[in-house]
Amino acid sequence: MSTDPPLNHPIRVLIADDHRLFREGLKVLLSVTDHLEVVGEAENGQAALELATQLGPDVIIMDIQMPLLSGLEATKRILALHPDVGILVVSMFEDDDNVFAAMQAGARGYLLKGAAPEELLRGIEAVAQGEALFAPSIARRLMSYFSRPTKLPPTVLPELTEREREILSLIAQGDTNPRIARHLELAEKTVRNHITSIFSKLQVGSRAEAVLRAKEAGL
Template sequence: MIRVSIYDDNDSLRQTLVMLLDTTDDLLPIGAYPNALEVTQTIVVDQPDVVLMDIDMPGRSGIEAVRLIQTLPAPPPILMLTVHEEPEAVFEAVSAGAMGYLLKKTPGSRLTEALRDVAAGGAVMTPTIAAKLLGTFQPPKRPAPASSFDLTEKEQEVLRRLVEGDSYKLIAAHCHISMGTVRTHIVNIYQKLHVNSKSEAVAKALKTGHY
Protein backbone atom coordinates (compact mmCIF):
# COMPACT_ATOMS: atom_id res chain seq x y z
CA MET A 1 0.00 0.00 0.00
CA ILE A 2 1.16 3.54 -0.79
CA ARG A 3 0.62 5.69 2.27
CA VAL A 4 -0.57 9.22 1.45
CA SER A 5 -0.71 12.32 3.66
CA ILE A 6 -2.98 15.16 2.49
CA TYR A 7 -2.64 18.86 3.33
CA ASP A 8 -5.44 21.13 2.10
CA ASP A 9 -7.52 23.75 3.86
CA ASN A 10 -10.61 23.09 1.73
CA ASP A 11 -12.65 20.74 3.91
CA SER A 12 -14.84 19.47 1.09
CA LEU A 13 -11.93 18.79 -1.25
CA ARG A 14 -9.92 17.17 1.52
CA GLN A 15 -12.75 14.75 2.25
CA THR A 16 -13.21 14.08 -1.46
CA LEU A 17 -9.52 13.24 -1.79
CA VAL A 18 -9.74 10.82 1.13
CA MET A 19 -12.75 9.10 -0.46
CA LEU A 20 -10.98 8.96 -3.81
CA LEU A 21 -7.96 7.21 -2.31
CA ASP A 22 -10.22 4.85 -0.36
CA THR A 23 -11.66 3.59 -3.66
CA THR A 24 -8.23 2.38 -4.85
CA ASP A 25 -6.56 -0.89 -4.01
CA ASP A 26 -3.10 0.53 -3.41
CA LEU A 27 -3.45 4.09 -2.08
CA LEU A 28 -4.08 4.54 1.64
CA PRO A 29 -4.93 7.98 3.12
CA ILE A 30 -3.22 8.04 6.50
CA GLY A 31 -3.65 11.71 7.40
CA ALA A 32 -5.68 14.64 6.10
CA TYR A 33 -4.83 18.06 7.53
CA PRO A 34 -6.37 21.55 7.05
CA ASN A 35 -3.00 23.26 7.38
CA ALA A 36 0.74 22.56 7.47
CA LEU A 37 1.55 24.25 10.76
CA GLU A 38 2.84 20.98 12.26
CA VAL A 39 3.90 19.39 8.99
CA THR A 40 7.22 17.97 10.14
CA GLN A 41 5.68 16.42 13.25
CA THR A 42 2.80 14.83 11.34
CA ILE A 43 5.15 13.53 8.63
CA VAL A 44 7.34 11.87 11.26
CA VAL A 45 4.30 10.25 12.89
CA ASP A 46 2.46 9.23 9.71
CA GLN A 47 5.52 8.09 7.73
CA PRO A 48 3.81 8.63 4.34
CA ASP A 49 5.20 7.29 1.09
CA VAL A 50 3.99 10.43 -0.71
CA VAL A 51 2.57 13.79 0.36
CA LEU A 52 -0.24 15.62 -1.44
CA MET A 53 0.23 19.35 -0.74
CA ASP A 54 -1.87 22.46 -1.43
CA ILE A 55 -0.14 25.86 -1.75
CA ASP A 56 -2.56 28.32 -0.16
CA MET A 57 -3.18 27.36 3.46
CA PRO A 58 -3.57 29.44 6.63
CA GLY A 59 -0.51 29.99 8.76
CA ARG A 60 2.01 28.34 6.47
CA SER A 61 2.02 27.99 2.70
CA GLY A 62 2.48 24.64 1.01
CA ILE A 63 5.78 25.79 -0.49
CA GLU A 64 7.11 26.69 2.97
CA ALA A 65 5.94 23.25 4.13
CA VAL A 66 7.82 21.58 1.26
CA ARG A 67 11.02 23.31 2.34
CA LEU A 68 10.52 22.16 5.93
CA ILE A 69 9.87 18.57 4.85
CA GLN A 70 13.21 18.58 3.00
CA THR A 71 14.98 19.10 6.33
CA LEU A 72 13.81 15.70 7.60
CA PRO A 73 16.28 12.78 7.50
CA ALA A 74 14.21 10.89 4.90
CA PRO A 75 11.75 13.32 3.32
CA PRO A 76 8.91 11.69 1.36
CA PRO A 77 8.27 12.81 -2.23
CA ILE A 78 5.72 15.60 -2.55
CA LEU A 79 3.03 16.20 -5.16
CA MET A 80 1.58 19.72 -5.26
CA LEU A 81 -2.17 19.99 -5.91
CA THR A 82 -3.21 23.60 -6.35
CA VAL A 83 -5.20 26.15 -8.33
CA HIS A 84 -2.04 28.12 -9.16
CA GLU A 85 -0.72 27.64 -12.69
CA GLU A 86 1.61 30.65 -12.87
CA PRO A 87 5.18 29.73 -13.91
CA GLU A 88 6.52 31.46 -10.80
CA ALA A 89 4.49 29.22 -8.49
CA VAL A 90 5.52 26.08 -10.37
CA PHE A 91 9.19 27.07 -10.32
CA GLU A 92 9.09 27.96 -6.62
CA ALA A 93 7.45 24.65 -5.69
CA VAL A 94 9.87 22.56 -7.75
CA SER A 95 12.83 24.55 -6.43
CA ALA A 96 11.63 23.88 -2.87
CA GLY A 97 11.69 20.13 -3.53
CA ALA A 98 8.30 19.09 -4.94
CA MET A 99 8.41 16.14 -7.35
CA GLY A 100 5.13 16.88 -9.07
CA TYR A 101 2.71 19.70 -9.77
CA LEU A 102 -0.94 19.24 -10.71
CA LEU A 103 -3.96 21.51 -10.77
CA LYS A 104 -7.04 20.84 -8.68
CA LYS A 105 -9.09 20.41 -11.83
CA THR A 106 -7.06 17.28 -12.65
CA PRO A 107 -9.32 14.21 -13.05
CA GLY A 108 -9.28 11.74 -10.16
CA SER A 109 -7.84 8.93 -12.30
CA ARG A 110 -4.92 11.13 -13.35
CA LEU A 111 -4.33 12.21 -9.75
CA THR A 112 -4.15 8.66 -8.41
CA GLU A 113 -1.82 7.70 -11.25
CA ALA A 114 0.38 10.71 -10.43
CA LEU A 115 0.55 9.70 -6.75
CA ARG A 116 1.79 6.26 -7.78
CA ASP A 117 4.37 7.77 -10.13
CA VAL A 118 5.70 10.20 -7.52
CA ALA A 119 5.81 7.49 -4.84
CA ALA A 120 7.89 5.41 -7.25
CA GLY A 121 10.39 8.24 -7.67
CA GLY A 122 9.00 9.85 -10.80
CA ALA A 123 8.30 13.50 -11.54
CA VAL A 124 4.79 14.48 -12.62
CA MET A 125 3.37 17.53 -14.40
CA THR A 126 0.62 18.14 -16.88
CA PRO A 127 1.89 19.15 -20.35
CA THR A 128 0.52 22.66 -19.84
CA ILE A 129 2.31 23.14 -16.53
CA ALA A 130 5.54 21.67 -17.92
CA ALA A 131 5.40 24.06 -20.88
CA LYS A 132 4.94 27.02 -18.56
CA LEU A 133 7.86 25.92 -16.40
CA LEU A 134 10.12 25.43 -19.41
CA GLY A 135 9.11 28.84 -20.65
CA THR A 136 10.79 30.44 -17.63
CA PHE A 137 14.13 29.03 -18.81
CA GLN A 138 13.85 30.32 -22.39
CA PRO A 139 16.18 33.23 -23.20
CA PRO A 140 14.36 36.47 -23.92
CA LYS A 141 13.74 37.00 -27.57
CA ARG A 142 15.63 39.77 -29.30
CA PRO A 143 13.12 42.47 -30.12
CA ALA A 144 12.15 42.26 -33.74
CA PRO A 145 12.72 45.42 -35.75
CA ALA A 146 9.41 47.19 -35.49
CA SER A 147 7.96 50.32 -36.95
CA SER A 148 7.14 51.94 -33.62
CA PHE A 149 9.72 54.66 -34.30
CA ASP A 150 8.35 55.14 -37.83
CA LEU A 151 11.78 54.95 -39.43
CA THR A 152 11.73 54.85 -43.20
CA GLU A 153 13.57 52.11 -45.03
CA LYS A 154 16.42 54.47 -45.87
CA GLU A 155 16.61 55.75 -42.28
CA GLN A 156 16.82 52.15 -41.02
CA GLU A 157 19.67 51.55 -43.45
CA VAL A 158 21.49 54.67 -42.25
CA LEU A 159 20.94 53.67 -38.61
CA ARG A 160 22.26 50.18 -39.34
CA ARG A 161 25.41 51.75 -40.80
CA LEU A 162 25.79 53.89 -37.69
CA VAL A 163 25.56 50.79 -35.51
CA GLU A 164 28.24 49.13 -37.67
CA GLY A 165 30.52 52.11 -37.08
CA ASP A 166 30.50 53.71 -40.52
CA SER A 167 31.44 57.36 -40.89
CA TYR A 168 29.08 59.79 -42.60
CA LYS A 169 31.25 59.51 -45.71
CA LEU A 170 31.02 55.71 -45.76
CA ILE A 171 27.27 55.86 -45.14
CA ALA A 172 26.89 58.17 -48.11
CA ALA A 173 28.91 55.79 -50.29
CA HIS A 174 27.10 52.64 -49.15
CA CYS A 175 23.65 54.18 -49.42
CA HIS A 176 24.40 56.04 -52.66
CA ILE A 177 23.30 59.38 -51.22
CA SER A 178 24.99 62.73 -50.62
CA MET A 179 26.57 63.80 -47.33
CA GLY A 180 23.79 66.37 -46.93
CA THR A 181 21.16 63.68 -47.29
CA VAL A 182 22.99 61.56 -44.72
CA ARG A 183 22.85 64.44 -42.24
CA THR A 184 19.13 64.93 -42.96
CA HIS A 185 18.43 61.25 -42.32
CA ILE A 186 20.44 61.32 -39.10
CA VAL A 187 18.56 64.39 -37.82
CA ASN A 188 15.29 62.57 -38.52
CA ILE A 189 16.58 59.41 -36.80
CA TYR A 190 17.56 61.39 -33.68
CA GLN A 191 14.09 62.95 -33.54
CA LYS A 192 12.27 59.66 -33.98
CA LEU A 193 14.45 57.81 -31.46
CA HIS A 194 14.31 60.76 -29.03
CA VAL A 195 18.10 60.94 -28.72
CA ASN A 196 20.66 63.74 -29.12
CA SER A 197 23.83 62.01 -30.28
CA LYS A 198 25.24 59.22 -32.39
CA SER A 199 26.22 57.20 -29.30
CA GLU A 200 22.69 57.49 -27.87
CA ALA A 201 21.19 56.48 -31.22
CA VAL A 202 23.45 53.43 -31.46
CA ALA A 203 22.74 52.43 -27.84
CA LYS A 204 18.98 52.69 -28.34
CA ALA A 205 19.15 50.78 -31.61
CA LEU A 206 21.05 47.94 -29.95
CA LYS A 207 18.70 47.87 -26.98
CA THR A 208 15.46 47.85 -28.97
CA GLY A 209 16.55 46.02 -32.11
CA HIS A 210 15.59 48.91 -34.37
CA TYR A 211 18.38 48.63 -36.94
Protein backbone atom coordinates in the same frame (compact mmCIF):
# COMPACT_ATOMS: atom_id res chain seq x y z
CA MET B 1 12.66 6.79 -15.15
CA SER B 2 13.06 5.96 -11.47
CA THR B 3 15.23 3.03 -10.42
CA ASP B 4 13.60 2.85 -6.99
CA PRO B 5 12.15 -0.57 -6.21
CA PRO B 6 8.36 -0.77 -6.11
CA LEU B 7 6.74 -0.32 -2.71
CA ASN B 8 5.72 -3.61 -1.12
CA HIS B 9 2.90 -2.00 0.86
CA PRO B 10 0.04 0.38 0.04
CA ILE B 11 1.26 3.90 -0.72
CA ARG B 12 0.68 5.87 2.47
CA VAL B 13 -0.76 9.30 1.64
CA LEU B 14 -1.07 12.42 3.79
CA ILE B 15 -3.47 15.08 2.49
CA ALA B 16 -2.55 18.69 3.36
CA ASP B 17 -5.18 21.21 2.28
CA ASP B 18 -7.14 23.84 4.18
CA HIS B 19 -10.39 23.09 2.32
CA ARG B 20 -12.27 20.31 4.10
CA LEU B 21 -14.46 19.48 1.11
CA PHE B 22 -11.39 19.00 -1.08
CA ARG B 23 -9.82 16.69 1.52
CA GLU B 24 -13.04 14.70 1.79
CA GLY B 25 -13.25 14.32 -1.98
CA LEU B 26 -9.67 13.05 -2.15
CA LYS B 27 -10.31 10.58 0.66
CA VAL B 28 -13.29 9.14 -1.21
CA LEU B 29 -11.24 8.83 -4.40
CA LEU B 30 -8.27 7.19 -2.69
CA SER B 31 -10.36 4.91 -0.47
CA VAL B 32 -11.53 2.86 -3.47
CA THR B 33 -7.95 2.30 -4.68
CA ASP B 34 -6.43 -0.82 -3.13
CA HIS B 35 -2.80 0.24 -3.31
CA LEU B 36 -3.34 3.68 -1.71
CA GLU B 37 -4.00 4.41 1.95
CA VAL B 38 -4.85 7.82 3.44
CA VAL B 39 -3.01 7.91 6.77
CA GLY B 40 -3.85 11.48 7.81
CA GLU B 41 -5.12 14.95 7.00
CA ALA B 42 -3.66 18.38 7.71
CA GLU B 43 -5.58 21.64 7.39
CA ASN B 44 -2.48 23.86 7.50
CA GLY B 45 1.22 23.70 6.76
CA GLN B 46 2.28 23.41 10.39
CA ALA B 47 0.06 20.36 10.90
CA ALA B 48 1.48 18.84 7.69
CA LEU B 49 4.99 19.24 9.08
CA GLU B 50 4.08 17.58 12.37
CA LEU B 51 2.08 14.73 10.80
CA ALA B 52 4.85 14.01 8.30
CA THR B 53 7.07 13.09 11.26
CA GLN B 54 4.38 11.28 13.23
CA LEU B 55 2.88 9.22 10.39
CA GLY B 56 5.76 8.64 7.97
CA PRO B 57 3.76 8.94 4.72
CA ASP B 58 5.20 7.92 1.37
CA VAL B 59 3.45 10.80 -0.42
CA ILE B 60 2.07 14.14 0.73
CA ILE B 61 -0.55 15.88 -1.41
CA MET B 62 0.27 19.52 -0.66
CA ASP B 63 -1.73 22.68 -1.26
CA ILE B 64 0.22 25.94 -1.62
CA GLN B 65 -1.80 28.55 0.23
CA MET B 66 -2.55 27.37 3.76
CA PRO B 67 -2.67 29.06 7.15
CA LEU B 68 0.14 29.08 9.76
CA LEU B 69 2.70 27.75 7.27
CA SER B 70 2.48 27.82 3.49
CA GLY B 71 2.65 24.62 1.52
CA LEU B 72 5.94 25.73 -0.04
CA GLU B 73 7.58 26.37 3.33
CA ALA B 74 6.14 23.15 4.73
CA THR B 75 7.59 21.28 1.75
CA LYS B 76 11.08 22.69 2.41
CA ARG B 77 10.96 21.83 6.11
CA ILE B 78 9.52 18.35 5.61
CA LEU B 79 12.11 17.40 3.00
CA ALA B 80 14.91 18.72 5.20
CA LEU B 81 13.82 16.17 7.81
CA HIS B 82 12.45 13.43 5.55
CA PRO B 83 14.10 13.64 2.12
CA ASP B 84 12.52 10.39 0.89
CA VAL B 85 8.95 11.68 1.12
CA GLY B 86 7.39 12.37 -2.27
CA ILE B 87 5.52 15.68 -2.30
CA LEU B 88 2.88 16.27 -4.95
CA VAL B 89 1.61 19.84 -5.08
CA VAL B 90 -2.06 20.06 -6.07
CA SER B 91 -3.02 23.70 -6.43
CA MET B 92 -5.34 26.11 -8.22
CA PHE B 93 -2.33 28.30 -9.09
CA GLU B 94 -0.54 27.58 -12.36
CA ASP B 95 1.69 30.66 -12.68
CA ASP B 96 5.42 30.20 -13.19
CA ASP B 97 6.35 31.77 -9.85
CA ASN B 98 4.47 29.14 -7.83
CA VAL B 99 5.51 26.26 -10.09
CA PHE B 100 9.20 27.15 -9.91
CA ALA B 101 8.99 27.83 -6.17
CA ALA B 102 7.50 24.37 -5.68
CA MET B 103 10.28 22.80 -7.74
CA GLN B 104 12.92 24.69 -5.76
CA ALA B 105 11.32 23.55 -2.52
CA GLY B 106 11.71 19.95 -3.68
CA ALA B 107 8.23 18.94 -4.82
CA ARG B 108 8.33 16.05 -7.29
CA GLY B 109 5.08 16.87 -9.04
CA TYR B 110 2.62 19.70 -9.66
CA LEU B 111 -1.00 19.15 -10.67
CA LEU B 112 -3.93 21.52 -10.86
CA LYS B 113 -7.07 21.19 -8.80
CA GLY B 114 -9.69 19.88 -11.14
CA ALA B 115 -7.32 17.34 -12.68
CA ALA B 116 -8.93 14.09 -13.76
CA PRO B 117 -8.94 11.38 -11.07
CA GLU B 118 -6.71 9.12 -13.15
CA GLU B 119 -4.17 11.94 -13.53
CA LEU B 120 -4.10 12.46 -9.77
CA LEU B 121 -3.67 8.73 -9.11
CA ARG B 122 -0.87 8.59 -11.68
CA GLY B 123 0.79 11.56 -9.97
CA ILE B 124 0.71 9.90 -6.56
CA GLU B 125 2.19 6.70 -7.93
CA ALA B 126 4.89 8.59 -9.84
CA VAL B 127 6.17 10.67 -6.92
CA ALA B 128 6.02 7.61 -4.64
CA GLN B 129 8.59 6.01 -6.98
CA GLY B 130 10.78 9.12 -7.11
CA GLU B 131 9.59 10.25 -10.52
CA ALA B 132 8.43 13.73 -11.53
CA LEU B 133 5.00 14.49 -12.95
CA PHE B 134 3.50 17.82 -14.00
CA ALA B 135 0.13 18.80 -15.39
CA PRO B 136 0.33 18.86 -19.22
CA SER B 137 -0.25 22.63 -19.42
CA ILE B 138 2.51 23.25 -16.88
CA ALA B 139 4.91 20.83 -18.57
CA ARG B 140 4.43 22.66 -21.90
CA ARG B 141 5.13 26.02 -20.29
CA LEU B 142 8.21 24.68 -18.52
CA MET B 143 9.59 23.43 -21.82
CA SER B 144 8.82 26.77 -23.45
CA TYR B 145 10.37 28.69 -20.57
CA PHE B 146 13.65 26.81 -20.64
CA SER B 147 13.91 26.96 -24.41
CA ARG B 148 13.54 30.73 -24.75
CA PRO B 149 16.09 33.43 -23.92
CA THR B 150 15.42 35.71 -20.99
CA LYS B 151 13.56 38.71 -22.34
CA LEU B 152 13.81 41.10 -19.42
CA PRO B 153 16.99 41.91 -17.50
CA PRO B 154 16.62 41.13 -13.78
CA THR B 155 18.21 44.46 -12.85
CA VAL B 156 15.16 46.38 -14.10
CA LEU B 157 12.71 46.96 -11.23
CA PRO B 158 14.33 44.23 -9.07
CA GLU B 159 11.48 44.41 -6.55
CA LEU B 160 9.28 42.66 -9.13
CA THR B 161 9.41 38.99 -10.01
CA GLU B 162 10.31 37.99 -13.56
CA ARG B 163 6.66 37.20 -14.28
CA GLU B 164 5.57 40.60 -12.91
CA ARG B 165 8.13 42.39 -15.09
CA GLU B 166 6.85 40.44 -18.09
CA ILE B 167 3.26 41.43 -17.34
CA LEU B 168 4.25 45.06 -16.76
CA SER B 169 6.01 45.08 -20.12
CA LEU B 170 2.81 43.86 -21.80
CA ILE B 171 0.76 46.47 -19.94
CA ALA B 172 3.16 49.11 -21.26
CA GLN B 173 2.47 47.79 -24.78
CA GLY B 174 -1.24 48.43 -24.22
CA ASP B 175 -2.35 44.82 -23.76
CA THR B 176 -5.55 44.17 -21.82
CA ASN B 177 -5.85 41.56 -19.09
CA PRO B 178 -7.53 39.00 -21.39
CA ARG B 179 -4.82 39.45 -24.02
CA ILE B 180 -2.08 39.11 -21.39
CA ALA B 181 -3.74 35.96 -20.07
CA ARG B 182 -3.88 34.41 -23.55
CA HIS B 183 -0.33 35.43 -24.39
CA LEU B 184 1.14 33.97 -21.18
CA GLU B 185 -1.30 31.04 -20.95
CA LEU B 186 -2.55 32.15 -17.55
CA ALA B 187 -5.99 32.52 -16.02
CA GLU B 188 -7.29 36.11 -16.02
CA LYS B 189 -7.61 35.92 -12.23
CA THR B 190 -3.90 35.07 -12.01
CA VAL B 191 -3.07 38.07 -14.20
CA ARG B 192 -5.20 40.34 -11.99
CA ASN B 193 -3.42 39.03 -8.89
CA HIS B 194 -0.03 39.77 -10.47
CA ILE B 195 -1.14 43.28 -11.42
CA THR B 196 -2.33 43.94 -7.87
CA SER B 197 1.08 42.83 -6.62
CA ILE B 198 2.82 45.09 -9.17
CA PHE B 199 0.80 48.12 -8.07
CA SER B 200 1.58 47.38 -4.43
CA LYS B 201 5.33 46.93 -4.97
CA LEU B 202 5.63 50.02 -7.17
CA GLN B 203 3.28 52.02 -4.91
CA VAL B 204 1.11 53.11 -7.81
CA GLY B 205 -2.66 53.18 -8.18
CA SER B 206 -3.24 52.81 -11.91
CA ARG B 207 -1.93 51.17 -15.06
CA ALA B 208 -0.82 54.56 -16.36
CA GLU B 209 1.31 55.19 -13.26
CA ALA B 210 2.76 51.68 -13.51
CA VAL B 211 3.67 52.25 -17.17
CA LEU B 212 5.33 55.54 -16.27
CA ARG B 213 7.41 53.83 -13.58
CA ALA B 214 8.38 51.13 -16.06
CA LYS B 215 9.52 53.65 -18.65
CA GLU B 216 11.46 55.62 -16.05
CA ALA B 217 13.25 52.40 -15.06
CA GLY B 218 14.12 51.64 -18.68
CA LEU B 219 11.74 48.71 -19.14
